[in-house]
Amino acid sequence: MSTPPNPRDLLAITATGEDQVGLVQRFTSRIVDSGCNIEESRMALLGGHFALIMLVSGRWDALTKLEDRLASVGAELGLTIVQKRTRDLDRKHALVPYSINVVAMDHPGIVHNLANFFAQRDINIEELATDTYPAPHTGTPMFSVNMTVGIPGDTHIPTLRGDFLDYCDSLNLDAIFEPARA
Incomplete structure (x- = not known):
C-alpha cells in the first residue's frame, strides 16, 4: 500500500501600503532571501495604495524564517502584512x-x-x-x-x-x- 504524498506547507500573504517605486522588488527580495518561492500572486495599484495577495512555498524552515521576518519587513517597507499558513486546495469534485x-x-x-x-x-x-x-x-x-x-x-x-x-x-x-x- 502506497503512502499518500505529504501536503505542501504554504504561506498565504496579503500586504497593503502606500505605493512606491521598487516596492515589489524590495518585498520579493525578502522572500527569495528566506529560501521561499512565489507560487501565485496578484498585485494591483488601487488609488494610491499598493495591494498584493501571494502564495509562497518552501521548506518548513524557510517558511518559518519568512514568517519571523514579515513584521519587520512590513515596518521597513510601510506595509500592513497579514500571513496565514495554508495547504494545497483539495478539491473533492472536478x-x-x-x-x-x-x-x-x-x-x-x-x-x-x-x-x-x-x-x-x-x-x-x-x-x-x-x-x-x-x-x-x-x-x-x-x-x-x-x-x-x-x-x-x-x-x-x-x-x-x-x-x-x-x-x-x-x-x-x-x-x-x-x-x-x-
Whole structure:
C-alpha cells in the first residue's frame, strides 16, 4: 500500500501600503532571501495604495524564517502584512473553469448581484477583478467585471449559461460566458 504524498506547507500573504517605486522588488527580495518561492500572486495599484495577495512555498524552515521576518519587513517597507499558513486546495469534485465578463453603466450593486447569482447555485467565484472607465465619446462612467468561476462537472452548462445571460439582461448588463482559456 502506497503512502499518500505529504501536503505542501504554504504561506498565504496579503500586504497593503502606500505605493512606491521598487516596492515589489524590495518585498520579493525578502522572500527569495528566506529560501521561499512565489507560487501565485496578484498585485494591483488601487488609488494610491499598493495591494498584493501571494502564495509562497518552501521548506518548513524557510517558511518559518519568512514568517519571523514579515513584521519587520512590513515596518521597513510601510506595509500592513497579514500571513496565514495554508495547504494545497483539495478539491473533492472536478470543477470546470469558466470566464465571465460583464460591462455596464456604473451603478451600485453589480458585483453583489453577480455574486448572488453564483452563490445561489453553489458555484464558487475563484477570481474577480473590476474596473471603472469613461465610455468613449460620451464619457459615461462604465464598470467592467472579469471573473473566473469553478462550475461543478455535473452542471448542465447550456442551461446555466442561458439563465446567467437572461439574469444579466434583466439587470441591463452586457455579459460573456465562456470556457476559461489556460
